[in-house]
Structure formats: structure tokens, C-alpha cells
Amino acid sequence: MARAFLRIVVLLGVAGLLAGCGGPPRSPRACPDWSRGLAVGETSFNAPVALYAAPDGSAIHLAWGQVSPDGDSIHYAQIDAQARVVQDRLLPIPVRSPRQVRLLPDGQDGLRLLWLNGIGEERRVVAARLDAAGEVVGPVVQVSATAPEADGFAAVATASGTEVFWSHEGAGDARGIYHVHLDSAGQPAAPSKPIVAGGIRPDAAVGADGRVYLAWIQEPKPDEEHVCYARFDPDARQTESAERLGRFAGGTKVRIYGPTVALTDKRAYVFWAWERLVSPIYLLSAPEAGEGECHYVALPLTEDGAPPTEQTLNLPIIANPTYAPAAGAYAYTALAQPLRDTDRLVQVYGPLPGIRTTMPGASIPPRYTQWVGVNSMAVYMPAPAAGSRDEMALSVTFLTATKRSRHLVIGVAYLAAGDLKGYQIAGRTATEAVRPTLAADGRGHLHLAWLEPGGVRRYVVYYASTAPEARAVLNTLTPRDVADAALEGLWSIIEAVSxxxxxxxxxxxxxxxxxxxxxxxxxxxxxxxxxxxxxxxxxxxxxxxxxxxxxxxxxxxxxxxxxxxxxxxxxxxxxxxxxxxxxxxxxxxxxxxxxxxxxxxxxxxxxxxxxxxxxxxxxxxxxxx
Known part of the structure; x- marks a missing residue:
């Protein structure tokens, strides 16, 4: 008996040693077309990280903010085509609580780094230039006005520079969206100009023809959110033909995601989502707490298109969907199909389960056997891939269910002609996967970053890709995988013996x-x-x-x-x-x-x-x- 116990202890020790010698952690493989996720760092903010893919796919740039007792910083990482982290550093830039970090091409083989800097009334949009290796070149530039403070921003790269849209969400006449144009040197060409009175949460996209499209939220009264959209003329610095696309109820118990705007060859897509928050006191949570919806409108880029209609993005709750061969504008080979007959639960044994949950991660009540024909009750955090192709690639966080548990995973939905064509589960972790960011290179391969909560103000940053070079490296077996499998198998035996x-x-x-x-x-x-x-x-x-x-x-x-x-x-x-x-x-x-x-x-x-x-x-x- 003592010898058997000693063998188990030795096995656990060897497994633990192997787990510590296998390099950075990797997430489980989620889909045949996607690589496993590679842990590349940690951020302090529950927010999407900056992600930019070089057109040839040779370099993937990431950046995110960090706060610590030793000082705040912006972390930069660069991954090559073989999924190796070739650059990993804290940028030598003085920052304070850096949020909403963004990376854009600067048209000179470098990058434009933008972020919200400061807290409270001192918060401003600032920018810096990085070279191709991620080294800071030149001074930090204040982009937004001295007053009022900036609460959010969007930026797009154009042939003449960078268009920046920032918003102030305070009360009074200053509330609204402002525009600044940065020239090729990264300097503001003119002071900030208000362009949308009362608008907040701006997002923008630029088409192949150089046109800029803008989406934002208006709040005509408390807890009522209107999603708006318009073309933007950079020369005149004004919007054209603004229209309302949708509306929903906001409030303190709702977290809003978006709106975000992205383009295909013939359509502009505007996505927005909301999540019903769980109360810190669990018993005070509403029955629908933890649920969320993602809506979108597909608008023709020409004036002669059909009137747009608001649609809901529904993804099945099934944790391991079946993939069928498919092809399209992006480098995928198989897609899972959305449900055609929704809200139908096939019961195998036991009482009918309630589909509504109190919060993500809650256990499925006993005697549930199959989740068939049920759409996920939580789809949110939309993040599309920039660029104009025949299809739209959109990353989202959504809830999936197995027989005994529920997890938030990262899905990539593909839309064509305004409708959902199919989807893939692209990223999952042992706990939850949230806050995706999606980018596409010139070859049609997708690159994805997301977060895994790891503690108080601690989120692990993961990277995955559909590029074959990255999949060949990240999908290989490592000593850590062997150790994890051994530990998982041993634990399963212990559970079974129990x-x-x-x-x-x-x-x-x-x-x-x-x-x-x-x-x-x-x-x-x-x-x-x-x-x-x-x-x-x-x-x-x-x-x-x-x-x-x-x-x-x-x-x-x-x-x-x-x-x-x-x-x-x-x-x-x-x-x-x-x-x-x-x-x-x-x-x-x-x-x-x-x-x-x-x-x-x-x-x-x-x-x-x-x-x-x-x-x-x-x-x-x-x-x-």
C-alpha cells in the first residue's frame, strides 16, 4: 500500500515537473481550422487587446495595458509566422492607466499606437509611432483636446493618415463625438472638431474607396440607447445622411458592447450587443442575469439597396458542433451551421429543463441529456476583422453547454449577403474565454486574441490563428500536454473510484x-x-x-x-x-x-x-x- 502511494506521489511530481518545462501554456484545440491558443502575456484590464496582422502574415503585433505598484505600462509583443514570440517588452513610454490600446498601420512600414491615457478629468487620447520591430520612434502626441476628457475613441488608417473619433460622455453641451485627423507624421492637422452632438461610443471603418463609415450610440433619454450610422466626409469633417438602425434598453444592470462597424465589398455591417449583469449579491440577480444578445444590420454601400433590417446573431449552445466542408473569402475548410429551427429542446430522459440560467458557468440541472436545437442565451462582445472581402468574419464570446457545465468560448461567425453562413468555435480555455479581437492578413488567414480571467485584475492573453504555419507549431504535442493529460487522467480515475x-x-x-x-x-x-x-x-x-x-x-x-x-x-x-x-x-x-x-x-x-x-x-x- 505504501509503495503504491509512493508511486502516485512520484507520478504527480514528474507530471508537475513536465508541466513546468513545456513553455507557455496552450489552450485546447477548438476547431480543425484553428490552432491552439498560445499564452503570450497578462493584462490588467478586462478589455480587448490591440491586434494587427501584417498583410503577408509574417508578423502579428499585439499590445495591451498593465497597471502595477511598480508603475503602469504598455506591453508589446510580436509573433512571427511560426507562432514564435520574437519581441516581448514594456514600451518606454510614460503612461497612466492605459486603456483601449489600438494598433494601426502608419503607411510607412510602421505602426500607429493609440490609447486612452490618464484617469478622470485628465483622460486623453494619445498616440505614438512604432517601427516594424515595435520600437518607439518619436515623441508621444496628445490627440484629443485639452478639455473635455475623452471616454472612448475609434481610429482608422487612411491613405492620408489616421482619422480619430473620440467621445466625451459627461453631461452638458460638451457631450458628443469629436474628430481629429493625424497626418502621415502622426501630428494633429487641426484641433478637435465636434461632429455628433450627444453621441458616444464611436466606431469607424474605411472602405477600399477611402470612404469612412461611422457608428455610434445616442441616448435621447436615460436607459434608452439608439444605434446610429452615417458616412463621414474627412475633408468637410462632417457626417452625411445619419440614420438610426436600432434601439435597446440600457441602464446600470446592462453592459453595452459596440456598436462596431465593418465592411465587405458590398455592405457595411453594424454590430452591437448587451449583457445583463449579475448582481454582486447573487440572490438579487434578475432571472435573465448573465444573458446577452448580439444584433446587427447589414447596409448596402450603394444607395439603391433594400432597406436594412435589424437581425439577431444566434449561435447554437452546443459545445462540440459538427463541421461540414465549406469555402469562402477566408481560409476556412469547414463550418458549423446555425440552427434553422430554434428554441427546441430534444429531451432524452428526465424532466424538461429550464433553458434560462442565472449566470454563466452555473451547472446544468441534473438529468439533462442533450442540448439540441437550442441557441445560446449569451452572445456578445462582437469584434469584426477589418478589411473588405466578399464575406464578414466576426468574433464573439458566446455560451456553450456540455452535459454538466457551461463555458464562455470564442466563436467566429461568417456572414455573407447579410446572413449568417456558418460559424466556428475558435478559442476555448479551461475556464472562460472573453474579449476577442480579430484580424485578417492579405492571404485570408485569421488571427485571434482573447482573454482568460486569471484572478483580480489579471487576465491571460491568448493568440491563435488559421495560418498553416502557426497551426503546425501550436498544434504539436508538448511535455506540458503530456503532463496535463496524465494529471487529468489520474484525476478522472480518482473521481471514478469515488x-x-x-x-x-x-x-x-x-x-x-x-x-x-x-x-x-x-x-x-x-x-x-x-x-x-x-x-x-x-x-x-x-x-x-x-x-x-x-x-x-x-x-x-x-x-x-x-x-x-x-x-x-x-x-x-x-x-x-x-x-x-x-x-x-x-x-x-x-x-x-x-x-x-x-x-x-x-x-x-x-x-x-x-x-x-x-x-x-x-x-x-x-x-x-
Whole structure:
């Protein structure tokens, strides 16, 4: 016993050592077209990181803000085509609480770095120039006006420089969106000019023809949000033909994402989303807390298009969707299909579950077997890939469910002609994956960054790609993977073994009956009629004891049930326990046929042990998943 325990300790030690020697952590592979995620650093802010992909895919640039007792900073990382981190540094720029970090090409083989700097009334949009290696070139430039303070901004690169739109969300006449043009040297060409009175949360995109498109939110009254859209004339510095695309209720219990605007060859897409927040006091949360919706409008870039209609982006809640071959404007080979018949739950066994949840990550109530035909109740954090192609690639965070748990994952939805064509799960972690940022290179490969919460003001930054060079490197097996698999397998064994005491309890009640019979009759030989009747009674007692004493939802998870049709799954749920019972009776029958001395207690123990072992072996993997 001591030697076995020592071996387990040594195995755990070796696994832990391997886990620490395998380089940066990698996330599980989420989809055949995507690489695993590579952990490239940590940020202090629950916000998307800056991400820019070189047109040839040879360099991927990332940047994010950090705060610490030692001082605030902006972290820069560069990843090459083989998914190697070739640059990793804190930029030598004096910053304070740097938020909303953005990276844009500057037209001179360098990058324009922009961010919100400062807190409270001192918050401003500032910019700096980086060379191709991420080194700071030149001074930091204040972009927004001295007053009022900036609460958010958007920026796009154009042929003549950078168009910056920043907003002030305070009360009074200063509330609104302002415009600044940065020339090729990164200097403001003119002071900030107000362009949208009362507008907040601006976002912009530039088309292949150089036209700029702007989206923002207006609040005509408290807790009422209007999503607006217009073309913007950089020369006249004014919007053209503004229109309202949608409206929704805001408030303190709602977190708003977007609006964000992106373009294809023929359409402009405007996305926005909201999330119902969970109260710090869980019992005070509304029933819909944790849920979220993503809406969008696809508008023709020409004036002769059909009137736009608001649509909801629905993605299935299924954690492991089936992918079918597909091709399009981006370098994907297979897509999962959206649901056509929504809000339909196929029940295999047990009471109908409630689809609404109180918060992401909550356990699915017991006896749930299949999530089929159910759209996720949380789709938000939209982040499209910039650029003009025939299709739109949009990254989102959405909720998926397995048999026993729920997780937020990163999905990439592909839209064509204004409709959802298909989607992929592109990123997942052991806990939650949030705040995606998506970029495309000139080859049609996508590059994705997201965050995994890792503690108070600590978020791990992950990077993944569809580029074949990155997939070849990141999808290889590492010592850390071997160690993680060993630890996970060992833990699964421990969890499965923990179910055997419950199975022993199911064996105990009929065994007490047999002991009582033997004490009363003192006849254990199954050649006699009395012991055979006692054995039959023990088996009949064992069957209900097994169902009542084992975990109530254990038998709801037979193997492969989620790969069958509803009728087949129902048959499996009913038929597998009968098959296990038959196998146990068969093993007991072999004992009775071959044993010279057929004992009542031995026959029962052989039957019960066989039934319990097969039940745990077949049901535990699905139950513990």
C-alpha cells in the first residue's frame, strides 16, 4: 500500500515537473481550422487587446495595458509566422492607466499606437509611432483636446493618415463625438472638431474607396440607447445622411458592447450587443442575469439597396458542433451551421429543463441529456476583422453547454449577403474565454486574441490563428500536454473510484438480507430451493437500490448518447441498464455452471460486483465530463 502511494506521489511530481518545462501554456484545440491558443502575456484590464496582422502574415503585433505598484505600462509583443514570440517588452513610454490600446498601420512600414491615457478629468487620447520591430520612434502626441476628457475613441488608417473619433460622455453641451485627423507624421492637422452632438461610443471603418463609415450610440433619454450610422466626409469633417438602425434598453444592470462597424465589398455591417449583469449579491440577480444578445444590420454601400433590417446573431449552445466542408473569402475548410429551427429542446430522459440560467458557468440541472436545437442565451462582445472581402468574419464570446457545465468560448461567425453562413468555435480555455479581437492578413488567414480571467485584475492573453504555419507549431504535442493529460487522467480515475462507495451501498442492503437469511436458515447451497429464492430476492432488492443510491443523474449519461438521434438516445438510456443487468446475470450464471460449490453469498457478490463495475466503467466518463 505504501509503495503504491509512493508511486502516485512520484507520478504527480514528474507530471508537475513536465508541466513546468513545456513553455507557455496552450489552450485546447477548438476547431480543425484553428490552432491552439498560445499564452503570450497578462493584462490588467478586462478589455480587448490591440491586434494587427501584417498583410503577408509574417508578423502579428499585439499590445495591451498593465497597471502595477511598480508603475503602469504598455506591453508589446510580436509573433512571427511560426507562432514564435520574437519581441516581448514594456514600451518606454510614460503612461497612466492605459486603456483601449489600438494598433494601426502608419503607411510607412510602421505602426500607429493609440490609447486612452490618464484617469478622470485628465483622460486623453494619445498616440505614438512604432517601427516594424515595435520600437518607439518619436515623441508621444496628445490627440484629443485639452478639455473635455475623452471616454472612448475609434481610429482608422487612411491613405492620408489616421482619422480619430473620440467621445466625451459627461453631461452638458460638451457631450458628443469629436474628430481629429493625424497626418502621415502622426501630428494633429487641426484641433478637435465636434461632429455628433450627444453621441458616444464611436466606431469607424474605411472602405477600399477611402470612404469612412461611422457608428455610434445616442441616448435621447436615460436607459434608452439608439444605434446610429452615417458616412463621414474627412475633408468637410462632417457626417452625411445619419440614420438610426436600432434601439435597446440600457441602464446600470446592462453592459453595452459596440456598436462596431465593418465592411465587405458590398455592405457595411453594424454590430452591437448587451449583457445583463449579475448582481454582486447573487440572490438579487434578475432571472435573465448573465444573458446577452448580439444584433446587427447589414447596409448596402450603394444607395439603391433594400432597406436594412435589424437581425439577431444566434449561435447554437452546443459545445462540440459538427463541421461540414465549406469555402469562402477566408481560409476556412469547414463550418458549423446555425440552427434553422430554434428554441427546441430534444429531451432524452428526465424532466424538461429550464433553458434560462442565472449566470454563466452555473451547472446544468441534473438529468439533462442533450442540448439540441437550442441557441445560446449569451452572445456578445462582437469584434469584426477589418478589411473588405466578399464575406464578414466576426468574433464573439458566446455560451456553450456540455452535459454538466457551461463555458464562455470564442466563436467566429461568417456572414455573407447579410446572413449568417456558418460559424466556428475558435478559442476555448479551461475556464472562460472573453474579449476577442480579430484580424485578417492579405492571404485570408485569421488571427485571434482573447482573454482568460486569471484572478483580480489579471487576465491571460491568448493568440491563435488559421495560418498553416502557426497551426503546425501550436498544434504539436508538448511535455506540458503530456503532463496535463496524465494529471487529468489520474484525476478522472480518482473521481471514478469515488463512485464505488456509492455502488457498495447499493450492494449492502441485499447483502444484509442474505446474511439474515443465512443466520435464520444456515443453508447457503444453491442446490436447494430456499437459497435460490433468497438470491432472486437479493437481485430484485439490488435493482431499485442501485437506482436510488447512485447519483440521481448518473444513469442519464450513457456513452455515445449525444451522437445518436433522439429515438436512439432514448433506446440507449433504457436499454443499456438492461444490458448491464443481463451481463451481470450472465457472469453469475457462468459461476453457477462451473463452480463445484455454489454459494449463495458468492453468487450474489459476483452478480453485484459485475453490475457495479460495468455501471461505473460505462457511465462515469459521461457523468464526470
Amino acid at each position: 463512485l464505488f462507495p456509492m455502488a457498495f451501498l447499493a450492494l449492502l442492503a441485499p447483502m444484509l438480507w442474505i446474511v439474515a437469511y443465512l443466520v435464520a436458515k444456515a443453508d447457503a447451497n444453491l442446490e436447494s430451493r430456499g437459497p435460490r429464492i433468497a438470491l432472486a430476492i437479493a437481485i430484485l432488492l439490488y435493482i431499485p437500490a442501485k437506482f436510488f443510491l447512485l447519483p440521481p443523474d448518473l444513469l442519464s449519461f450513457p456513452p455515445f448518447y449525444d451522437r445518436l438521434s433522439p429515438a436512439g438516445a432514448n433506446a440507449l438510456v433504457i436499454g443499456l441498464p438492461l444490458a448491464i443487468l443481463g451481463a451481470a446475470l450472465g457472469v453469475m450464471g457462468l459461476y453457477l455452471k462451473r463452480a463445484q460449490s455454489r454459494s449463495l453469498l458468492a453468487a450474489y457478490l459476483i452478480f453485484g460486483a459485475t453490475d457495479a463495475f460495468l455501471t461505473i466503467a460505462l457511465y462515469a466518463p459521461g457523468f464526470l465530463e
